[in-house]
Amino acid sequence: MQDLRGVDLNLLVDLDALLNTRSVTEAARRLNLSQSAMSGSLARLRRLFDDPLMVKSGRGLTLTSRAEALIPSVQEALISIGTVFDNEKDTFVPSTATRYFSISASDYATAVVLGPLIRTLSAEAPNVTINVLPRTADVHTFVRLDRADLIIEPRETMGPTSLPSNPLFTDRWLCMLDGEMHDPSVIDDFDLDYYLTLPHMVYSIGNERQLNLADRHLASLGIERRVELTIESFLMAPLLIRGTSLACLVLERSTAMQRMDGLKLVEPPIPVPDIHEEIYWNPRHTNDPGHRWLRARVAATAAALEPVSRTDGDDL
Structure with a gap:
């Protein structure tokens, strides 16, 4: 077993971001680091694992087989470490926090719930950035790989799942x-x-x-x-x-x-x-104070939606 005293465990967080985004630029943005700092972390990780981890493929990067194999272990390690240091104290202060969140949603869900959310967040959390990602056909893999902080999907498309979730709204x-x-x-x-x-x-x-x-x-x-x-x-x-x-x-x-x-x-x-829209997330984020705040704000925005009152067949 490697002597952990010689390993900077901050690299575990950087590695997780790199594995999930498959991009130095996106990983740096997710962790609020400069691109050069993230490139430096990748170089150190490559030396540590004696593996390139990410290699060029066309215009982007792809993970090596060693890197793919690391994904579940890294996620489990971060969950365990988070549990050790979790004192259940809410340290996320929206008015002063600088944070980057990504949400996967259809244009419909974006317009219905994220639009009203953003209009309130600009005053409540001016330094919080929301990145809206397009939907994916393979939602479960998207969540497992932690490609987004939140996924908004109809529960009918998700089917049976062990992922944590909260209901948002119903539509016809x-x-x-x-x-x-x-x-x-x-x-x-x-x-x-x-x-x-x-x-x-x-x-x-x-x-x-x-x-x-x-x-x-x-x-x-x-x-x-x-x-x-x-x-x-x-x-x-x-x-x-x-x-x-x-x-x-x-x-x-x-x-x-x-x-x-x-x-x-x-x-x-x-x-x-009818459809029943819900939010889903990777369980590793369940106790994260910032993530809890975001989930609560999305849920509150959905709860405040006005009922639709149009009459079928009327001119619109």
């Missing part, structure tokens, strides 16, 4: 149409036959084109539609639908903050289950 699906492109009578009596004659726009995630929950539900029922357009942004739906005969399943809260004149929202002709 509606069908969006351009009212000027359809006969008013068919919108007032919107049925499945007419719905299936329309071209459709669907929301999907990443290069894998993973469908959203509503479209997955319809697919599971064997409902076949003519898809003309796939997008990765819920918030683009009003812009792209206007002036077309496209139909799109959208989340009601996403429509409450957009210009919707001329568009119609109607109940889908097939019932679609």
Whole structure:
């Protein structure tokens, strides 16, 4: 066993950041260090492990097999060390703290809950930076590798998980149409036959084109539609639908903050289950004072959201 008296244990924190971000620049930003300081830590770690740990791959860096194998051990070590020194004293002071947090969320969740959050944090925590990351199709691996401090996802997409989580809010699906492109009578009596004659726009995630929950539900029922357009942004739906005969399943809260004149929202002709957004995180952060503060602020922002009151079929 190596004599730990000759090892700077601060390097463990640097190593964790490097393994999770796979970037000297991002690791430095996460730990509020200069890039040169993080480069120096990487050089020391390479000597310590007698391994390059990170090597160039195209325009980025990739981990060596030795580095990949270190990920779970480093995370477990940091959790254990944190437990040793945890005196449950909340030392995070938002008004004076300088901290960098990353949150993975869809543009929908960003607009609904992170937008209001940021407007309050600018005064409450002026030196706290929030970095919003795009969603990923492999959420569990993303959390395990600690790529983000928080993940906002519908619990329906997560499935059974041992990850710690807190509920945020619920939303329902509606069908969006351009009212000027359809006969008013068919919108007032919107049925499945007419719905299936329309071209459709669907929301999907990443290069894998993973469908959203509503479209997955319809697919599971064997409902076949003519898809003309796939997008990765819920918030683009009003812009792209206007002036077309496209139909799109959208989340009601996403429509409450957009210009919707001329568009119609109607109940889908097939019932679609609601979604339940939650925040998830790596358990190593559960007792971190700053992380606890951030989780509480996100939850409080979600709890303060106004109920959506639009009436189905009204001009919007």
